[in-house]
Amino acid sequence: MGNSRITVREIARLAGVSVATVSRVSNGTGQVSAEMRRRVLEAIEAHGYRPDHLGRALAARKHGAVGLVFPGLSGPYFTELIQGFESEAVRAQASVHILCTHLREDSDSQVLEMARRVDGVAVLGGTVSDEALRQLASRVPVVVLAGVGPAGVPSVRAENTAAMTELTRHLLVEHGLRRLAFVGSPDGSPDVSERWAGFQAAHRELSLPDPDAPLRLGLQQQDGVLAAERLLSGQPAPEAVVCANDETALGVLVGALGRGLRVPQDIVITGFDDAPISALVSPGLTTVRQPVRELAAETARRILTASDDPIDGGPEDVLLPTELVIRHSCGCPATDNP
Amino acid sequence: MGNSRITVREIARLAGVSVATVSRVSNGTGQVSAEMRRRVLEAIEAHGYRPDHLGRALAARKHGAVGLVFPGLSGPYFTELIQGFESEAVRAQASVHILCTHLREDSDSQVLEMARRVDGVAVLGGTVSDEALRQLASRVPVVVLAGVGPAGVPSVRAENTAAMTELTRHLLVEHGLRRLAFVGSPDGSPDVSERWAGFQAAHRELSLPDPDAPLRLGLQQQDGVLAAERLLSGQPAPEAVVCANDETALGVLVGALGRGLRVPQDIVITGFDDAPISALVSPGLTTVRQPVRELAAETARRILTASDDPIDGGPEDVLLPTELVIRHSCGCPATDNP
DNA sequence: CGGTTAACTGAAACCGGTTACAGGCACCAT
DNA sequence: ATGGTGCCTGTAACCGGTTTCAGTTAACCG
Incomplete structure (x- = not known):
């Protein structure tokens, strides 16, 4: 029943063996005779001994933990990300430290501090400065998740630009729409920046005039509601609202429906991410489907292997494919496309 | 620039002092002469020395970390919770370990494993078994967040029942509504269970017939969309849909608006939590406003103080007040109530 | 029967910090 | 001169594990 405060030496004393033997038994390393093993296991069992994590970590010079740094939590995208990362880490018996830098000015130093408590860190794109990333990478393996870091820091991300170009082209060509509004801050995150670039590219490749400047708002549902307010009351309202992610699109949808507009007849709305809802x-x-969970899982795997192997896994970047998902909000006939 | 692999003994050698002095300087404990301090600081500065977290933690028998266990991540409620918890922990220089038990059968043992790596754990109500909670509490300070645990395990939660009774009464009395549908699984989480109880209580105290059985769905927005599908196509549709939280309410709202219903004229919808959107x-x-962030912050504080002080802070439960927020979806005149 | 060799065991040295304790020294009061 | 008192400093013993290495024993081989 009791557990704490019993050490390997205590068990060794009780079993009448040396600490080395206890360690060997509890780790399954090295050779131990059946008799010794029995005695040790008995003592361990009787006292519910479990080796202390700190002692073990100190000896192994390995924390058995990985870190995840993100700007703030909002919506299904981040929750998927965290869960994908976490499940992969748990599979490897590593614990997950989180650091949420949102609105904290000293985040760089806190990230550095985190580096001293974990074996590797995943940082969401755009969360900390390149300089901090470099320092971080000099201490522990680092992977930038959904974004790109400075040279030498590998990244894992999804294809954004081409997918957004394809989506935008779909609206411009198939549906013959013209006045498209883009909702999202390109300078806010690398993802949005790439999506905005794809949006512009579609206009350019069709020799259309440059689109209006993006409506710079956040990525949460309430930002979409705000966007609807601004876009749908102003004249002339756009024909389509292209949102940087699904959440804002949902917000715009709620805003549009709430003021009696029909979607897609009166206004077209598109998203990005393909959230479950x-x-x-x-x-x-x-919208565009993005393998968020897989993105995070892959990131976790890279960090875990990098922290295990002394050899450098190489700063290869990973780029996961995305997929255009056509449903009804663009004006295409409704289907049962899940 | 360089940093790793330099130890306190190395600094001591370089500065020509003892390790004790280095430790004293780097911690600011004990008395050190100006000359010694200068020499040590110089060496520390020159080599970018920062004491190793593991060594320090082992010596102090303190991890400098707290854990947060939750079933899964979904929606603003959980993200607020995490962020509230995290900011309070960071303030105390503690790192935050997360464990997401969702759909994992061995979560009890993983929670116990986590207990060996942190100084205290917060567990969301309904996430792990009472038995596991007891074992957990025998190792480290534990607080149940948004729920109640077994005897001896303190909890921090918000007032659910009375608030839901008040909300339900509002619909029944002020608006004269009768056929109310409740959306949410009372057995799914302690919060929902209490809200369902409050819903029933309002009916009972007005001597009305018992309400229909709850529509047992999850707490996510898509569950609300599903609820709308089931409730609004069946005959007779309810007059009001009382949702276990805001997210499902939003889902129901989207579902209702999407099929051309007007809210609140055709159907009344209410939520719980008062999410920003x-x-x-x-x-x-x-809806009902719940101080989610404060709930989590208070939890973090209790855990941190409990793990600092050897004295038991006492298993006092904390119950934070909630507040009915009347807006327009219940049928009251629209206001600018934020 | 002597010499290898393999299997097993334990003492002791790590990992990187903190800290109890004792010793040295300067200064002060007898 | 002597004893006492503070202040500073360093030695060494922790914290709780793992691991190297040398030593013992027994089996095996020629």
Whole structure:
């Protein structure tokens, strides 16, 4: 029953063996005779001994933990990300430290501090300065998740630009729409920046005039509601609202429906991410599917292997594919596309 | 520039002092002469020495970390919770370990494993078994967040029952509504269970017939969309949909608006939590405000002090007040109530 | 039967810090 | 001169594990 405060030496004394033997038994390393093993296991069992994590970590010079740094939590995207990362870490018996830098001015130093408590860190793109990333990378393996870091720091991200170009082209060509509004801050995150670039590229490749400046708002649902307020009351309202992610698109949808507009007849709305809810709302949201969980899992795996192997896994960047998901909110006929 | 692998003994050698002196300087404990301090600081500065966290933790028998255990991440409620907890922990220089038990059968043992790496744990209500909570509490300070644990394990939660009774009474009395549908699984989480109880209580105290059985769905927005599907196509549709939280309410709202219903004229919808977006949608969502962030921050504080002080802070439960927020979705005239 | 060799064991040295304790020294009061 | 008192400093013993290395024993081989 009791557990704490019993050490390996205590067990050794009780079993009448040396600490080395106890360690060997509890780790399954090295050779131990059946008799010794029995005695040790008995003592361990009787006292519910479990080796102390700190002692073990100190000896192994390994924390058995990985860190995840993000700007703030909002919406399904981040929750998927965290869960994907966490499940992969747990699989490797590593614990997960989180650091949420949002609105904290001293985040660089806190990230550095975190580096002293974990074996590797994943940092969401745009969360900390390149300089801090470099320092971080000099201490522990680092991977930038959904973004790119300075040279030498590997990254894992999804294809944004081409997918957004394809989506925008779909609206411009298939649906013949013209006045498209983009909602999102390109300078706010690398993801949005790439999506905005893809949006612009589609206009350019069709020799259309440059689109209006983006409506610089956050990525949360309430920002979408705000966007709807601004875009749908001003004249002339755009024909389509291209949102930087699904959450804002949902917000715009709620805002549009709430003021009596029909989607897609009166206004077209598109998102990005393919959050679970996007398939369920009516009209279904046309969007781009991004393998968020897999992105995070891959990041976790890279960090874990990098922290195990002394050899450098190489700063290869990983780019996961995305996929255009056509539903009804763009004006295409409603389907049961999940 | 360089940093790793330099130890306190190395600094001591370089500065020509003893390790004790280095430790004293780097910790600011004990008396050190100006000359010694200068020499040590110089060496520390020159080599960018920062004491190793593991060594320090082992010596102090303190991890400098706290854990947060939750079933899964979904929506603003959980993200607020995490962020509230995290900011308070960071303030105390503690790192935050997360464990997401969702759909994992061996979560009890993983929680116990976590206990060996942190100084205290916060567990969301309903996440792990009472038995596991007891074992956990025998190792480290534990607080149940948003729920109650077994005897001896303190909890921090918000007032649910009375608030839900008040909200329900409002619908029944002020608006004269009768057929109310409740959306949420009372057995899924302690919060929902209490809210369902409050919902029932309002009916009972007005001598009305018992309400229909709850529509047992999850707490995410897509569950609300599903709820709308089931409730609004069946005959007779309820007059009001009382949701276990704001997210499902938003889902129901989207579902209702999507099929051309007007809210609140055709159907009344209410939520619980007062998520940021609930004030922004149109119609504004009538709901109950819950101090989620403060709940989590208080939890973090209790854990941190409990792990500092050897003295038991006492298993006093904390119950934070909630507040009914009347907006437009219940049928009250629209206001600018934020 | 002597010599290898393999299997097993334990003492002691780590990992990188903190800290109890004792010793040295300067200064002061007898 | 002597004893006492503070202040500073360093030695060494922790914290709780792992691991190297040398030593013992027994089995095996020629």
